[in-house]
Structure formats: structure tokens, C-alpha cells
Amino acid sequence: MTPTPTSDPTAPDSKPTWGETLRVYLEPASLRMLTLGFSAGLPLLLVLGTLSFRLREAGLDRTTIGYLSWVGLAYGFKWVWAPLVDRLPIPLLTRWLGRRRSWLLLSQGAIMAALVGMALADPRTELTLVIWCALAVAFASATQDIALDAFRIESADANHQGALAATYQTGYRIAMIWAGAGVLWLAARAEVVPVADAAANAVPGALYQQAAWTTAYLVMAASMVVGVLTVLFTREPVRIEMPPARNAAEWLRSALVEPFADFLKRYGKQALLILALIGVYRISDVVMGIMANPFYVDMGYTKDEVAAVTKVYGIVMTLVGAFIGGALSLRLGVMRVLMLGAILSAASNLLFAWLAGHGHDVTALIAVISADNLSAGVASAAFIAYLSSLTNVKYSATQYALFSSMMLLAPKWLAGFSGVFVDAQGYATFFIATALLGLPVLVLVWLATRAIPPADRSPEAP
Numbered sequence: 001m002t003p004t005p006t007s008d009p010t011a012p013d014s015k016p017t018w019g020e021t022l023r024v025y026l027e028p029a030s031l032r033m034l035t036l037g038f039s040a041g042l043p044l045l046l047v048l049g050t051l052s053f054r055l056r057e058a059g060l061d062r063t064t065i066g067y068l069s070w071v072g073l074a075y076g077f078k079w080v081w082a083p084l085v086d087r088l089p090i091p092l093l094t095r096w097l098g099r100r101r102s103w104l105l106l107s108q109g110a111i112m113a114a115l116v117g118m119a120l121a122d123p124r125t126e127l128t129l130v131i132w133c134a135l136a137v138a139f140a141s142a143t144q145d146i147a148l149d150a151f152r153i154e155s156a157d158a159n160h161q162g163a164l165a166a167t168y169q170t171g172y173r174i175a176m177i178w179a180g181a182g183v184l185w186l187a188a189r190a191e192v193v194p195v196a197d198a199a200a201n202a203v204p205g206a207l208y209q210q211a212a213w214t215t216a217y218l219v220m221a222a223s224m225v226v227g228v229l230t231v232l233f234t235r236e237p238v239r240i241e242m243p244p245a246r247n248a249a250e251w252l253r254s255a256l257v258e259p260f261a262d263f264l265k266r267y268g269k270q271a272l273l274i275l276a277l278i279g280v281y282r283i284s285d286v287v288m289g290i291m292a293n294p295f296y297v298d299m300g301y302t303k304d305e306v307a308a309v310t311k312v313y314g315i316v317m318t319l320v321g322a323f324i325g326g327a328l329s330l331r332l333g334v335m336r337v338l339m340l341g342a343i344l345s346a347a348s349n350l351l352f353a354w355l356a357g358h359g360h361d362v363t364a365l366i367a368v369i370s371a372d373n374l375s376a377g378v379a380s381a382a383f384i385a386y387l388s389s390l391t392n393v394k395y396s397a398t399q400y401a402l403f404s405s406m407m408l409l410a411p412k413w414l415a416g417f418s419g420v421f422v423d424a425q426g427y428a429t430f431f432i433a434t435a436l437l438g439l440p441v442l443v444l445v446w447l448a449t450r451a452i453p454p455a456d457r458s459p460e461a462p
Helices: 018-026 028-047 049-057 062-076 082-087 093-097 099-120 127-153 158-190 195-199 210-223 225-232 248-267 270-280 283-290 292-298 303-332 334-356 362-389 393-415 418-425 427-436 439-449
Strands: none
Touching (some): 028 049, 028 099, 028 158, 049 158, 062 418, 082 127, 093 099, 099 127, 127 158, 158 303, 248 393, 270 393, 270 439, 283 292, 283 393, 283 418, 292 303, 292 334, 303 362, 334 362, 334 427, 334 439, 418 427
């Protein structure tokens, strides 16, 4: 029987027991996503969050840091080259590793090389080189995401996508601990002059030591070996055979046109609503996140304090939220958890506004990070499961890249002006404004819940 428009199309037909719910996290497909999620999560902070801390410490102004966050737009445009990743074989590599693993290995190698470039370049004198290397990391990382999202979607059925999303998020967040707390800890340990001595000098950039950051970023580049080894020692998912193209025009049609036409055909008028929801769902978090690290620097938090509270403890809270979100999605359906995540994510930004007027207080920072990261974990797990449910496995890489690109495009563009806003209005007003950005999301989730249920994700689906 066709569900009514008000039903949650992602809700399971029968609720599994709690034992069955938890055992799914130990399945091989879930465990593989743990290490591959680590490989995906490592580059992101190194070109966005951690880089903004590094640049602020090097003396760059907040407006410039905000504009440089547009490096992250590479993630928002990955749908442009997703059809190539979906269909184009890589000479030798594809024959040896398969379609998904070959692209994963190529992109991981490029990430490692570009991170080495970021390690060796000094942003005070070679900012242009740092930017180009950061762009290369972002482009290669986005390419890895395309192949990895397709790998994940093709590795399990729709009912298990919530669990795969949760374990993927676990690996992703562990990598963020390493690329956030780990890199700060490494840089702090590698400093020649104690921070307390340098802090006595009020000259912008006095705290910055290039050699320390070089050491930290080189270790990050070496850490990508985790993903490389996983790719080499895992299996290629079962390939969905596509009819061979007879000419270039037919290949372009099947690679570029059909994935988007398939989505529009399956969802019709609801496609615009779905794309609108995808485009703004994480806007509160993304816009606020660009100024988080400059905020910590300006509030006087040390590298060790930021590493321990926001990058270690905070990520643990995000993991807890991700598992809660994954489990609730299995039992209650994705749409209900999607609404919960949207409410919590917007509301938690108000706590940063309170912190801005509270001053340097580690206990207060712990409280704010607890609420914010728990909310982010719940929202992320539900959102990934929702995106996966929209995808037809025939075009998994291209369609998922479209969805995940839409998620970042508008928020990343808007986030580029965050430094200008903070300079003009202050941190407290900025954080309140980012919370208000989440209000339209609630309306869109409600409308999407009432929309026509997603079509069957099988290759034969119309």
C-alpha cells in the first residue's frame, strides 16, 4: 500500500530489537566505513578549521580568513566532476582495484602531496602558495568524497544506511580529533620558544612559529596512510553494470544528463523542495564554524585548551550524537530525527553568543561544546541517511555528489563574509544571526516530511 503523504517514508516496517540495532555496527561494511571515514575527515579541518586557527595566529585579519574559507567551495562544486568519477576508468588502476577503489587511491595520494605543500609554505610570506595547496587538498578531498559516498551507498541496502552513516561519522570525527586537537598538540609540542614568552610581544603573528606547523602538517600527511591501506585491503563493492556507450555523445548523456534526469523524473515537483532542504539544512553550523577558531584565539584560549575541549571532548560528544542519531533513525525514521537535529543545531549557536560575553572560561566552553557537538552529531547522522535514501544506486556517485554539494554551496559562500560581519557587529551578534538562519530549515523539513515518499533505490527503479 502506498504511504500517505504525511507518513515518514524512511521509517522501518518493523522495529528491530536493541540488540539487532547495535550489532549492525559490527558488520564488516560498517567497520570499513570507520577507517574510510577517517580518511575523509582528515583533510577537511586542515584546509578550513585548523587552517583558520593557523592563519589567525600568523597575524591574518578576520576578514581575510573569512574570504579564504571559500577554498571550501570546492566541496560545493564536486557534482561538476562527479560524473567522471562515477564512470571514467583510470588507466591501470581501475583494472587493478576497480572503479571506486581506484579513484579513492588516486585522490588520497593527491591529498598527501598537497598537505606536504601546506606544511612547507609559510602563510606570512607565501600565502598564495598556501592557498593553492589548500585548494588542491580541497579538490582531491572532494573527489575522495565522491568515490567514498558511492562506495558506502553500494555497500549496503537502504535500511543499513543509517548505521553506515554513523560508523562513517565515527571515523570522520576521530580524524577530526587528530586533524583538530592532534595538529594543535603537535604544533604546541614542536614550538621552540614557549608560548608564554611570545605572548608578551603584542605584534600580530608573534605567537606563530612556522617550523612547529610544518612538523604538524607533515604528520597529518602521513596519517592519510590509514585510508590508503583500507583501500588496498578491502573489496570493491558489487558493480552495477552499465550498458557500454557507442560514442562520445552517448557517454556524455549517460554520465552527465541521465543521473540528474533520473532524480527529476522520480521526484517531479518535489525535487525543488528536496534540493532546497539539502541546500540549507546545515547552514547554521557551516556559517558559524568558519569563525569558531578565530573566536577561540581572540578569547585567549591556548592551543592545548582548544585541542582538549573543542577537538577531543567536542568530537567525542559529536560521536555520541551520531550514534544516537543513527539508532533513532532506525527506530523512528529519518525525517523525525532530521527535524530534531535542525532544532538543536540552530539553538546551540545561541550558547556561543552567551560565551562571547562570558570571557575566557574553560568550564563554560566545555558546556557550550557539549550541547553544540551533540546536536551536530544527531543532525549529521540523520542527514546523511536522508541523502542516501534519495540516491539511485545506478548513479550513486553523481547523485550523492549533487546532494552533498548542494549542502555546502550556499552556506560556504555565505560563510566567506563571516569575518566582515564579525568585524562590524561583534561575535555575539554574529552567533545569534547564525541561529536565526536555521529557522527556514524547520519549515522545509516539515514540508519534506509531507512530500511524496522517495522512490525505490534499486537499479530498476524508475
